[in-house]
Amino acid sequence: MINCGSLELRDGTEIPVCRFCLEGIGNKRQCQEHYKGLLTKPEGYYQCPFGLTTRTFRFAAELWAITGIIAFPRFDTPDERRMAKEHAELRVARKTIEAALSFFSELERLRADLIQDGTKVLPQAFHELRKLNGAVLQHAEREMRENHESSGLLSIKSAAELMRNNFDILEALSNIEGMRALPSDSTINLYDLAYKVKKVYQERAAVREMSITVSGVRAIVRGSQKSFPIVPAVLIENAIKYGTPGSNIQAEVSVQEGAAYLRVRNETDLYVDPARCFDRGARYAPAVEGGGFGLYLAREIVSAHRGAIDCVPHNHFVEFAVRLPLEKVVI
Amino acid sequence: MFESIKDWFRTPTLASFDNALSRERLVQSSRIVFVDDETPLLIKELKAAGFSVDHDRTGNSLRNFDNQIYDVAIVDYHGVGTKLGTSQGLDLLRYIKRVSPRTRLIAYTSRSLTSTESEFFRLSHVVLPKDFGLADSFALIEGELRKAFEKVHLFDALLAKFNVQDPTERARLQNALVKALAARNEKRFREYFSKAVGAVAEKSIDIMISKLFLGTAK
Numbered sequence: 001m002i003n004c005g006s007l008e009l010r011d012g013t014e015i016p017v018c019r020f021c022l023e024g025i026g027n028k029r030q031c032q033e034h035y036k037g038l039l040t041k042p043e044g045y046y047q048c049p050f051g052l053t054t055r056t057f058r059f060a061a062e063l064w065a066i067t068g069i070i071a072f073p074r075f076d077t078p079d080e081r082r083m084a085k086e087h088a089e090l091r092v093a094r095k096t097i098e099a100a101l102s103f104f105s106e107l108e109r110l111r112a113d114l115i116q117d118g119t120k121v122l123p124q125a126f127h128e129l130r131k132l133n134g135a136v137l138q139h140a141e142r143e144m145r146e147n148h149e150s151s152g153l154l155s156i157k158s159a160a161e162l163m164r165n166n167f168d169i170l171e172a173l174s175n176i177e178g179m180r181a182l183p184s185d186s187t188i189n190l191y192d193l194a195y196k197v198k199k200v201y202q203e204r205a206a207v208r209e210m211s212i213t214v215s216g217v218r219a220i221v222r223g224s225q226k227s228f229p230i231v232p233a234v235l236i237e238n239a240i241k242y243g244t245p246g247s248n249i250q251a252e253v254s255v256q257e258g259a260a261y262l263r264v265r266n267e268t269d270l271y272v273d274p275a276r277c278f279d280r281g282a283r284y285a286p287a288v289e290g291g292g293f294g295l296y297l298a299r300e301i302v303s304a305h306r307g308a309i310d311c312v313p314h315n316h317f318v319e320f321a322v323r324l325p326l327e328k329v330v331i
Numbered sequence: 332m333f334e335s336i337k338d339w340f341r342t343p344t345l346a347s348f349d350n351a352l353s354r355e356r357l358v359q360s361s362r363i364v365f366v367d368d369e370t371p372l373l374i375k376e377l378k379a380a381g382f383s384v385d386h387d388r389t390g391n392s393l394r395n396f397d398n399q400i401y402d403v404a405i406v407d408y409h410g411v412g413t414k415l416g417t418s419q420g421l422d423l424l425r426y427i428k429r430v431s432p433r434t435r436l437i438a439y440t441s442r443s444l445t446s447t448e449s450e451f452f453r454l455s456h457v458v459l460p461k462d463f464g465l466a467d468s469f470a471l472i473e474g475e476l477r478k479a480f481e482k483v484h485l486f487d488a489l490l491a492k493f494n495v496q497d498p499t500e501r502a503r504l505q506n507a508l509v510k511a512l513a514a515r516n517e518k519r520f521r522e523y524f525s526k527a528v529g530a531v532a533e534k535s536i537d538i539m540i541s542k543l544f545l546g547t548a549k
Contacts, residue, residue, distance in 0.1 A: 127442045127443075141465045142376070174443060181450075183455060225457065
């Protein structure tokens, strides 16, 4: 069995991988081109350049192939007859192939059903987790207000707010269309938002001996109070994760020609491709934990707010700049 | 000096009559309904802060909405408004928007909604996630309460309630309202409006107009 995209070989359902195919996939261009060529063809029976028969099928959104000497269909070519004589061990009945295909088809159906069930169950589970986190956050706030603000309570509050940010990110990623449908005519004070995000992440930053400073003007923009805070959260979290330990992260809010700007700047020795860093799944530091979705999501949210986000790498530091239509500046 | 002279001749807008309500006045004058089959801590905290909060566990008793008594409605998605239809919180939100356009609508959920359900977000004025902190929740709710008292919002709601769509009629009513606000004459506007829309002794007119003139009594 062969994955037509990656050319990965596996022992077949009925026959092990033959040495002929194993050698061919690694060395023979005709073999590689045969399987790559199948990617654009409909599922069915095809003859390989050396006379074997390939049956393709789709599973888990990829194209796979079973290759052997299949009694029917016969392509009736000299290569086919020669291979049937020389590699009798590769003979397999068509009935056997169809049974294997039927098995994969049923597996695909079960997989789709499980995914469908998951879409019903997981949002509910997620919702319950968020409510629980909300209870932790609110009780910590109340305790801080009624008794006194201890470092322990501050840490609990901070952790709950970090958790909420992560839930917001996961939710937005799983439902981009829903995110775009959120009401976006609330007023957002960019400076206050950046300051709030700094307070949430400063403990995380302190673990890497980093500091966060917020400066600039109180620029007001219109947007969603639910989705837009994800943007500075992603930028500052990335600055902490990928920035140089012991350095300072700067978040600055400014206005220019009718636009409000939020810039996050941090020192780093990692290279960031400014064109591709917003692609879904793009990662530049495999040693650091991450999924490669934060900047992609930030761009989607900024775009939904009629803005733009750019990455400007410099020597030893990187700056991310978010530009949004300015509502007004509060003195 | 010229600016202030120019101001004399400038026609005031509705927004120019918006007073900066003190927090104390806001708390005293507003009324909130929390429609949720559970009892979140936020309800207790709002009451402790002095807000008038009704906790409606089902959203099935619609009379208060029909009478437009609420400035803000905080509506959960699941388990409420079941008598209105299968879409629950969404059906209730649609109902409140129709019968009480002056009520600011807050969608209260942390649930990720499907594309059909996400109308729940679109119909609301703002979304309040259930896992917001208390301080953030208060800031959001108070923001909506202030908007509930804005003259433009109340005037638009008044016209929506009585289905006044003709632009000329709208302009005439707005002009009458501006003059009445300047003269602080609520009674004059009430009589003018009732005559214009052909509605007499309507409780909903009384509530909405009294909100319009809050803080401007002679």
